[in-house]
Amino acid sequence: MIVGNGRPNGFTPCEQCPLRALPCLREFTPEELAFVRQFKIDELHVDAGASFLREGERSEHLYTVLSGWGFRYKMLDDGRRQILNFALPADMVGLQGTLMHEMEHSVEALTPLTLCVFPRSKLYDLYSQFPTLAFDITWLAAREEQLIDEHLVSLGRRTALERTAYLLLNLYVRAQELGLGRDGTVQFPFTQQHLADALGMSLVHTNKTLKRLLATKAVTWKGRAFAVHDRLALAAIAGEDVTKKNPRPFI
Amino acid sequence: MIVGNGRPNGFTPCEQCPLRALPCLREFTPEELAFVRQFKIDELHVDAGASFLREGERSEHLYTVLSGWGFRYKMLDDGRRQILNFALPADMVGLQGTLMHEMEHSVEALTPLTLCVFPRSKLYDLYSQFPTLAFDITWLAAREEQLIDEHLVSLGRRTALERTAYLLLNLYVRAQELGLGRDGTVQFPFTQQHLADALGMSLVHTNKTLKRLLATKAVTWKGRAFAVHDRLALAAIAGEDVTKKNPRPFI
DNA sequence: CGGCGTTTTGACAGGCTTCAAGGGCCGTGG
DNA sequence: CCACGGCCCTTGAAGCCTGTCAAAACGCCG
Numbered sequence: 001m002i003v004g005n006g007r008p009n010g011f012t013p014c015e016q017c018p019l020r021a022l023p024c025l026r027e028f029t030p031e032e033l034a035f036v037r038q039f040k041i042d043e044l045h046v047d048a049g050a051s052f053l054r055e056g057e058r059s060e061h062l063y064t065v066l067s068g069w070g071f072r073y074k075m076l077d078d079g080r081r082q083i084l085n086f087a088l089p090a091d092m093v094g095l096q097g098t099l100m101h102e103m104e105h106s107v108e109a110l111t112p113l114t115l116c117v118f119p120r121s122k123l124y125d126l127y128s129q130f131p132t133l134a135f136d137i138t139w140l141a142a143r144e145e146q147l148i149d150e151h152l153v154s155l156g157r158r159t160a161l162e163r164t165a166y167l168l169l170n171l172y173v174r175a176q177e178l179g180l181g182r183d184g185t186v187q188f189p190f191t192q193q194h195l196a197d198a199l200g201m202s203l204v205h206t207n208k209t210l211k212r213l214l215a216t217k218a219v220t221w222k223g224r225a226f227a228v229h230d231r232l233a234l235a236a237i238a239g240e241d242v243t244k245k246n247p248r249p250f251i
Numbered sequence: 252m253i254v255g256n257g258r259p260n261g262f263t264p265c266e267q268c269p270l271r272a273l274p275c276l277r278e279f280t281p282e283e284l285a286f287v288r289q290f291k292i293d294e295l296h297v298d299a300g301a302s303f304l305r306e307g308e309r310s311e312h313l314y315t316v317l318s319g320w321g322f323r324y325k326m327l328d329d330g331r332r333q334i335l336n337f338a339l340p341a342d343m344v345g346l347q348g349t350l351m352h353e354m355e356h357s358v359e360a361l362t363p364l365t366l367c368v369f370p371r372s373k374l375y376d377l378y379s380q381f382p383t384l385a386f387d388i389t390w391l392a393a394r395e396e397q398l399i400d401e402h403l404v405s406l407g408r409r410t411a412l413e414r415t416a417y418l419l420l421n422l423y424v425r426a427q428e429l430g431l432g433r434d435g436t437v438q439f440p441f442t443q444q445h446l447a448d449a450l451g452m453s454l455v456h457t458n459k460t461l462k463r464l465l466a467t468k469a470v471t472w473k474g475r476a477f478a479v480h481d482r483l484a485l486a487a488i489a490g491e492d493v494t495k496k497n498p499r500p501f502i
Numbered sequence: 503c504g505g506c507g508t509t510t511t512g513a514c515a516g517g518c519t520t521c522a523a524g525g526g527c528c529g530t531g532g
Numbered sequence: 533c534c535a536c537g538g539c540c541c542t543t544g545a546a547g548c549c550t551g552t553c554a555a556a557a558c559g560c561c562g
Contacts, residue, residue, distance in 0.1 A: 074404050076490060082407040084400050099393045105400055127386050131378035134385045141392040142350045148399045149335050149356055153325045155406035156333040156451025160518080191540065200407025202519050207542065239327060411550080442508065453551050458510065474559095 011043035019066070019090050024177045026136075035130055042117040046070075046109040048189075053107040059097030061117050065089050068113035069189045073197070074105045083198035085147055086110070086171060086190075089178050092140045098123060111189045155200045158239060160209045163199055166238035168219065172228055185227040213237070262294035270317070270341050275428045277387075286381055293368040297321075297360040299440075304358040310348030312368050316340050319364035320440045324448070325356045334449035336398055337361070337422060337441075340429050343391045349374060362440045406451045409490060411460045414450055417489035419470065423479055436478040464488070 014037040019025060028036065044063070046052045053059055055074060070087040084105060087093050097103040098120040127134040150170070154163035175186040196206035213219065218233040219226065228234055265288040270276060279287065295314070297303045304310055306325060321338040335356060338344050348354040349371040378385040401421075405414035426437040447457035464470065469484040470477065479485055 072400075074400065076404070076408060080408040082404040084403055095389075096393045096397060099390050100397070104397050124382070124386070127382035131375070131382065131385065134382065134389070135375070135378050138346075138385070138389050138392060139350050141389060141396065142347045145392065145396045145399065146347060146351070146355050148396065148403060149323075149325065152335055152399060152403055152406065153327070153333040155403065156448075157327060157331040193540080197407075203541095204520075204543090205518055208518095211542085444508080454509090455511090455552080456550055459550095462510085 011040075013037055014040060017066070022090065022178065025090060029132075032130060032133060035126070035133070039118050039122055039126060040116050041119055044113075044115040044117050046113040046115065048109050048111050048113075051106050051108040052113075052115070053094055053097060053103055053105075055103050055106045057097075058102045059094050060120050061094060062098050062120060062123065063092065063094045063115040063117060065091050065093065066114040066116050069110040070107055070113050071110055071190075071194070071198075072105050072107050081197045082200065083194060085144065085151065086174075086198075088174055088180075092137070092144075095137070095141060110194070151198075160199070160201055160205060161212060161237060162239050164195070164206070164209050164213055165218075165234055166240070167195070167198060168213075168226065169228070169231075169234050169238050172226065183227075184229070185225050187224050188221070188226045189224060262291075264288055265291060268317070273341065273429060276341060280383075283381060283384060286377070286384070290369050290373055290377060291367050292370055295364075295366040295368050297364040297366065299360050299362050299364075302357050302359040303364075303366070304345050304348060304354055304356075306354050306357045308348075309353045310345050311371050312345060313349050313371060313374065314343065314345045314366040314368060316342050316344065317365040317367050320361040321358055321364050322361055322441075322445070322449075323356050323358050332448045333451065334445060336395065336402065337425075337449075339425055339431075343388070343395075346388070346392060361445070402449075411450070411452060411456060412463055412488060413490050415446070415457070415460050415464055416469075416485055417491070418446070418449060419464075419477065420479070420482075420485050420489050423477065434478075435480070436476050438475050439472070439477045440475060 014020075014033060020028070043066070044052065046068075053063075065087050067089055070093070072084040072087060072093065073081055074084065075081050087107065093107050093115075094103075096105070126137075147170075151167075154166050158166060171188065172186055175181055180186055192206050192210065193203055195210070196203045199206060201209070210221070214221065216230075216233060216237065218230040218237065219228050221227075265271075265284060271279070294317070295303065297319075304314075316338050318340055321344065323335040323338060323344065324332055325335065326332050338358065344358050344366075345354075347356070377388075398421075402418075405417050409417060422439065423437055426432055431437055443457050443461065444454050446461070447454045450457060452460070461472070465472065467481075467484060467488065469481040469488065470479050472478075
């Protein structure tokens with residue numbers, strides 16, 4: 001279910017990391033690259049549906065997503081679930097777990113997931129030897145906060161239709177930036193139940209809202225294939241354009 | 252409305268910072284203290300009701316709250332407002348603005364506010380010379396994210412009564428940790444409208460929910476004075492105990 | 503005392519949840 | 533090859549929760 005590669009340095013070295021080619025990530029200096037390579041101690045493969053970080057547990061590792069989709073979430077005692085955010089390639093997860101006493105949320109794989117594993121014990125080395133990388137980590141934390149802020153606005157002040165449009169557009173843009181999908185089509189690996197839990201709505205109402213959205217012809221969503229046909233119209237429904245460009249570091 | 256102290260080093264030096272005595276903050280080494288003292292270039296006084304950081308603007312400074320209450324918020328075009336979080340003494344604001352191109356949210360003073368001002372230009376010095384302080388900044392960012400995560404759960408999955416109880420208890424605990432208030436009573440500087448905008452509810456419904464909460468006798472809120480009389484009952488309504496203790500660094 | 507911002511209340515409409523049930527798709531096993 | 537079960541999507545109906553509208557009471561300050 002959740003297995004480490006097990007072969008020290010038997011995984012793809014950072015020099016050959018496919019994510020490095022992404023235009024949305026900054027380039028590393030040779031020194032940074034060398035450090036990150038030895039900072040990464042393993043590669044983790046997680047099956048879809050498995051939670052590899054759980055609320056209440058202490059995590060000795062920090063992860064970045066190499067490939068696949070996941071999501072951060074919290075559960076209430078009676079089973080209510082709130083999805084906080086989705087994790088895509090190049091996103092970092094588990095930072096809270098390494099800084100705080102224990103995880104305050106869980107992370108589940110939405111598709112088979114490959115993660116780069118970094119030991120908490122070497123995090124201080126990173127901070128003391130590579131301030132630029134430390135800066136990047138802070139940047140990633142600030143960016144995550146920014147995404148949640150926007151999500152918070154959705155749940156608090158946007159209507160069901162607006163927030164649905166906003167989330168879908170946001171995920172679409174993030175996926176596109178990562179080179180996932182083509183011809184305006186992205187494979188969304190989640191179900192309407194996931195969407196409902198992210199939007200803070202019931203499954204039934206999510207379905208009906210989705211229907212209304214599809215009726216505008218701005219988007220289609222058949223099977224798992226999501227496509228945007230009229231981005232301006234979608235952005236108009238969402239109430240705001242999501243096209244925020246931030247040059248993005250990578251650890 | 253918004254005035255800097257104007258007298259370089261004419262403000263209280265960090266050695267005499269009243270916040271240093273707080274048990275919830277970690278202690279500085281003499282070297283760290285010396286650095287932070289020269290890192291702080293001014294003290295800013297903001298009137299209640301004034302926004303000193305605005306969405307869309309670029310910020311050259313980073314701030315920590317020395318005294319007073321503020322709140323981070325976002326506005327939609329038609330005037331809808333969502334309060335993202337409250338800022339209390341020892342909290343940091345504006346980090347996003349120094350890392351990103353521009354602010355993605357605004358910050359307004361709820362009471363007269365005193366802020367420590369740090370220049371973005373020296374932030375890199377901090378990262379390269381004092382990794383421990385860099386670590387603290389990351390820690391603060393992670394803590395802020397944790398607070399928003401919890402807030403997100405409230406808006407998405409908690410009932411009106413639960414989320415109201417949760418927010419009030421949370422603010423109460425935060426204020427208490429900072430030594431604000433006594434005898435189980437804290438002065439809350441916000442109105443029901445603020446509460447409504449934080450909870451993602453209408454003013455009317457916030458008022459009625461509040462009424463229901465007060466009817467339980469677990470809390471009282473007269474004028475600006477908020478008091479908790481039955482913390483267990485309040486936590487039970489909130490659905491979860493907010494008593495999370497995290498040793499906390501200070502910059 | 504008057505004015506303004508805040509709090510409180512009532513009535514009503516509509517959004518959203520819940521309950522319930524049917525349909526489609528797909529992998530498994532007979 | 534077909535039946536079955538499980539998961540996901542879809543739809544309708546009923547009723548509660550929440551927002552909106554409207555107005556009055558309250559408290560503070562000039």
